[in-house]
Amino acid sequence: MKKNWMSTKYLAVFFILTLAWTWICGFIPVIFGFTETGIGTFVFYFGGGAPSVVALFLVFLTYPKDKRKDYFRRCFSLKQAGWKWPLITAAIFTALSVISIAVGVGMLGFEMPTMDYIKAIKVNPLNILLILLLSLISGPLNEEFGWRGYALDRLLLKFGFLKGSLILGFIWAIWHLPWYFTPGQAQYNLLRDSVFHAVMFVPSVMMLSVFVSFVYIKTKRSILAGALVHMFSNLIGSQLLSSYTTDMSMLIRYTNMAFFLGVIIYTTCSRKFKKEVDDVICNINSYTTTKSA
Numbered sequence: 632m633k634k635n636w637m638s639t640k641y642l643a644v645f646f647i648l649t650l651a652w653t654w655i656c657g658f659i660p661v662i663f664g665f666t667e668t669g670i671g672t673f674v675f676y677f678g679g680g681a682p683s684v685v686a687l688f689l690v691f692l693t694y695p696k697d698k699r700k701d702y703f704r705r706c707f708s709l710k711q712a713g714w715k716w717p718l719i720t721a722a723i724f725t726a727l728s729v730i731s732i733a734v735g736v737g738m739l740g741f742e743m744p745t746m747d748y749i750k751a752i753k754v755n756p757l758n759i760l761l762i763l764l765l766s767l768i769s770g771p772l773n774e775e776f777g778w779r780g781y782a783l784d785r786l787l788l789k790f791g792f793l794k795g796s797l798i799l800g801f802i803w804a805i806w807h808l809p810w811y812f813t814p815g816q817a818q819y820n821l822l823r824d825s826v827f828h829a830v831m832f833v834p835s836v837m838m839l840s841v842f843v844s845f846v847y848i849k850t851k852r853s854i855l856a857g858a859l860v861h862m863f864s865n866l867i868g869s870q871l872l873s874s875y876t877t878d879m880s881m882l883i884r885y886t887n888m889a890f891f892l893g894v895i896i897y898t899t900c901s902r903k904f905k906k907e908v909d910d911v912i913c914n915i916n917s918y919t920t921t922k923s924a
Contacts, residue, residue: 642781649686653679701918727883763866766866778840783795817880828877832884842860
């Protein structure tokens, strides 16, 4: 049995290594002035996989054999993730985007998103496979083995549902710091258009983190389900609609935040959900104390 494999010291190691790796790779092209070159792009994106790579390293280094098996089952099990919450999540982000476009274009006079990806799918429906692959790689695959897969359980044990989810969301948000200084990234455009919008990216990610954790609880700790929430958030709320103006981007973000606020209120008021959280935390506790080979 590998002792102390769920120790919070490993959580600190995970966060420190992840932030250091991503920030070093992200800021090297900025500091040395080669952000818009092939090598600069490679170095930047090399840092983007840090959450998952660091987590996998720690899982193989510290987890007992049976816990590694359970970890990967929760990463890839379609049965545990189910269809209910992925479909609900896709419907929610679709509705939020439709509402945002209706308000932005119909009431506020914003430019209609060009929806280049949707046009590409109309031209060739098989393009949806490439778009889904890119969406999966550009967030969930690079990050979710770490954020939800490695960090969330430890934060739930130490801080509870809401506080743990918000702490994870804050770290997730500031992890994106190099994006603010890298041309072509959404955060770069936000910072140049409005410091306020750039700052609001942080609470928006923190609130999204609560929603991802909510689905994680509802699916009995399915890492795959959390990854699908992340994917649908990017795909439906951003990638399929691009390109669009910063005003439209932020309207979509604020509409999402209003929904997430409703989720936060529900999680703090619902006895049923609190019972579900308690059950999951009890499961994590038993998961950490069960003897392992």
